[in-house]
């Protein structure tokens with residue numbers, strides 16, 4: 303992309319991200335046992351015998367400020383267990399924001415259970431909220447959104463609330479401008495548990511540079527950041543990073559490949575890294591050991607570790 307192409311994506315003044323919940327599940331050994339059951343890692347998540355009381359989920363509130371001073375809010379993902387997500391929404395005021403129409407849309411990074419299956423916690427406050435999904439969403443996922451197919455782990459026996467708003471699909475492999483300086487990009491790839499495609503966000507912040515924001519980053523942090531340099535950023539390094547990086551989501555330790563990926567992040571020159579969720583604590587520890595500018599958290603509200611930006615913690619890119 304030329305500099306003019308990149309500049310045509312616009313610019314924003316700041317982005318503030320509140321982690322509502324970064325905890326995908328409560329117990330990793332039980333999660334791994336459930337993945338192994340019902341056909342292994344490539345078998346569909348919709349047909350597996352998940353343990354409902356192990357579910358939590360990933361969801362974040364994003365607030366963007368534009369150069370004209372206007373502010374806009376949207377949600378990135380909606381977690382897994384609707385009771386847990388509803389509680390986190392209440393504890394952070396997101397329930398009221400949804401009910402008052404302050405949240406403009408829900409950006410679903412990908413179809414994985416820990417990012418999608420908590421949708422009922424959103425719909426109970428705002429059933430017509432516009433949803434933005436990546437290409438490759440399965441018919442099962444779309445039926446789930448329509449309320450025709452409850453999440454397999456749902457414990458509430460009342461009929462699911464039906465989504466009545468628009469469902470927008472981001473076109474693949476091209477920057478789609480959501481607000482000036484806020485861009486969605488969908489990466490087409492097969493992902494663990496029989497799903498396809500993940501979309502990420504990029505913010506071009508006035509006088510600061512580009513921030514990459516991700517749900518799980520199944521495309522790898524290398525692909526995410528390389529795409530920013532080639533298609534989004536006019537600088538040779540990147541400003542910030544937020545979200546799950548899927549480096550060591552299950553591991554108590556790092557493989558050589560995972561270590562290489564973390565070491566390679568150096569070349570992007572991030573000045574603020576607020577990684578959480580499936581990044582994994584060992585990966586965060588390695589980033590800190592390498593001197594990367596990791597934003598710590600408070601370790602409250604059930605977060606995995608105070609080393610990562612956790613539940614209720616906020617990062618500002620301005």
Ligand SMILES: [Fe+2]
Pocket residue numbers: 326360414416417517518546579580
């Ligand atoms: Fe995840």
Ligand SMILES: [Fe+2]
Pocket residue numbers: 412414518520
């Ligand atoms: Fe995922």
